[in-house]
Amino acid sequence: MLRDLLGLTLVAALCVAPIVRAQDQDKPKPDNAGQLTPVEKLRDLLKEYQKAQEEFSEVYSKAKTDEERNKVFTEKYPNPEKFADRFLKLAADHPKDTAAIDALVWTATNAMYGPSGRKALEVLARDHIASPKMAEICARLVYMPGDQAPKLLRKLIAENQHTEVKAQATMALAQNMLRSGQADEAQVKEAEALLEEVVAKFADVKSFQGTLGEAAKSELFELRNLAVGKVAPEIQGDDIDGKPMKLSEFRGKVVVLDFWGHW
Amino acid sequence: MYPHERSLVKRLEGKPFVLLGINSDNDRQETKENVKKEEITWRSWWDGGSTQGPIASAWNVKGWPSLSILDHKGTIRHKFLGFPGEEKFDSAIEALIEEAQKAAKGGE
Numbered sequence: 001m002l003r004d005l006l007g008l009t010l011v012a013a014l015c016v017a018p019i020v021r022a023q024d025q026d027k028p029k030p031d032n033a034g035q036l037t038p039v040e041k042l043r044d045l046l047k048e049y050q051k052a053q054e055e056f057s058e059v060y061s062k063a064k065t066d067e068e069r070n071k072v073f074t075e076k077y078p079n080p081e082k083f084a085d086r087f088l089k090l091a092a093d094h095p096k097d098t099a100a101i102d103a104l105v106w107t108a109t110n111a112m113y114g115p116s117g118r119k120a121l122e123v124l125a126r127d128h129i130a131s132p133k134m135a136e137i138c139a140r141l142v143y144m145p146g147d148q149a150p151k152l153l154r155k156l157i158a159e160n161q162h163t164e165v166k167a168q169a170t171m172a173l174a175q176n177m178l179r180s181g182q183a184d185e186a187q188v189k190e191a192e193a194l195l196e197e198v199v200a201k202f203a204d205v206k207s208f209q210g211t212l213g214e215a216a217k218s219e220l221f222e223l224r225n226l227a228v229g230k231v232a233p234e235i236q237g238d239d240i241d242g243k244p245m246k247l248s249e250f251r252g253k254v255v256v257l258d259f260w261g262h263w
Numbered sequence: 264m265y266p267h268e269r270s271l272v273k274r275l276e277g278k279p280f281v282l283l284g285i286n287s288d289n290d291r292q293e294t295k296e297n298v299k300k301e302e303i304t305w306r307s308w309w310d311g312g313s314t315q316g317p318i319a320s321a322w323n324v325k326g327w328p329s330l331s332i333l334d335h336k337g338t339i340r341h342k343f344l345g346f347p348g349e350e351k352f353d354s355a356i357e358a359l360i361e362e363a364q365k366a367a368k369g370g371e
Contacts, residue, residue: 222323231337235318237308240286240294245308252335252367253279254359258268259319259329260307261287262297 038099041090045083046106052078080107084116091123101128109140118148125152129159138168139208142175149176167202170194171212174219188223195220232257264328264346265301271353272305279335279363280356283307287314287327332356335363 036044056076063069087107091100107120121137128134134156141149153176156169174194177187195216203213225233235247235257247255272282284307288294291309298307310316314327322329325344332341332355341355 218320218323221321226322226331226339226342228339228342230339232331232333232339233321235285235308235321237310237318239306240291240298240309242309243306245283245306247283248337250281250283251337252363253281254335254356254363255333255337256280256282256356257331257333258282258284258307259287259322259324259327260264260284261314261327262294262301263288263327 038090038094038097042087042099042103045086045090045103049078049080049083080110081114081116084111084114084120088116088119088123091120095127101131101133104128105133105136108137112140112144121148121152125155129155130161132162132165134160135162135164135168138165138172141172142179144176145180163202164205167198167205167212170202171198171207171216174198174216178219178223192220192223195223265303267349269302269304271356275356275360278360279367280360281305285310285318285322287316287319289313332359334359335366
């Protein structure tokens with residue numbers, strides 16, 4: 001009887017043991033604590049950046065003089081360029097993980113005008129040209145000087161199969177060409193054709209404000225009626241005191257139009 | 264920018280020149296008070312109390328201030344996003360005033 005009992009206990013212990021061991025493995029062990037998944041690492045990095053920004057805003061809002069504000073800015077401003085290396089490293093360490101593209105998009109949008117942003121765009125162009133997440137960065141490329149932005153946008157239009165990406169890239173390419181201030185006649189023509197394509201094919205795609213169709217139409221209107229060399233369209237309305245006023249009343253004079261606000 | 268605009272308007276008094284604003288502020292009463300306080304002597308269209316008012320939208324204005332200089336025939340000759348600096352701004356205007364005066368004399 002006693003032997004039977006012992007035997008049973010032994011069997012039970014043998015059966016239970018592996019289960020216990022399995023449970024132990026599920027718990028984070030102290031020596032495993034550093035091994036977060038790439039997504040978790042990215043989450044922590046974003047939290048750290050956000051916290052640094054909040055701390056900066058708080059101290060900055062309390063600074064009273066310009067001198068104090070300058071000091072706070074120099075000492076506390078969480079320059080995205082400083083964080084960017086760690087985002088880039090995360091992406092380089094886990095190139096196949098979804099966290100990689102998010103880390104690269106973060107770098108490209110937050111540190112765009114520095115070396116890290118350019119590096120991030122290079123990697124995105126090389127490894128993630130087909131990703132639907134590329135839609136997020138297109139609008140950010142509008143004001144980027146140099147030829148990296150138009151090259152990437154052209155590559156997206158040619159190789160990315162997602163409608164939203166193609167739409168955003170087409171719009172951004174047109175705007176980038178027009179904003180560069182160096183567009184020659186052929187480039188203006190191409191930009192115009194790109195805008196017409198947006199109106200024809202991607203009119204309903206959501207933009208920062210409203211739709212891409214609306215945005216492309218106002219760009220086209222600007223190109224055709226508001227460019228240097230065009231006769232200014234009529235402006236008709238009331239002045240601040242409610243008195244009617246028309247631009248054409250001032251014909252014969254040099255007119256400065258000043259779009260302003262007291263803010 | 265107001266002080267420079269004020270002196271420009273004063274200096275070019277009697278010349279074929281006019282400065283016109285398109286105001287995108289929200290509060291019309293407050294804007295009237297600011298016009299007094301800042302001695303804004305030139306007229307402005309009231310653009311409906313928003314940066315997306317009808318005039319700024321039609322002109323596809325994306326940043327403030329935006330400045331356009333038209334010649335005496337109403338042709339857009341210069342466009343600036345942001346104040347381009349006194350020298351650039353004034354010399355552009357003065358060159359166009361000269362054109363306007365020549366045209367008036369020569370009967371173009």
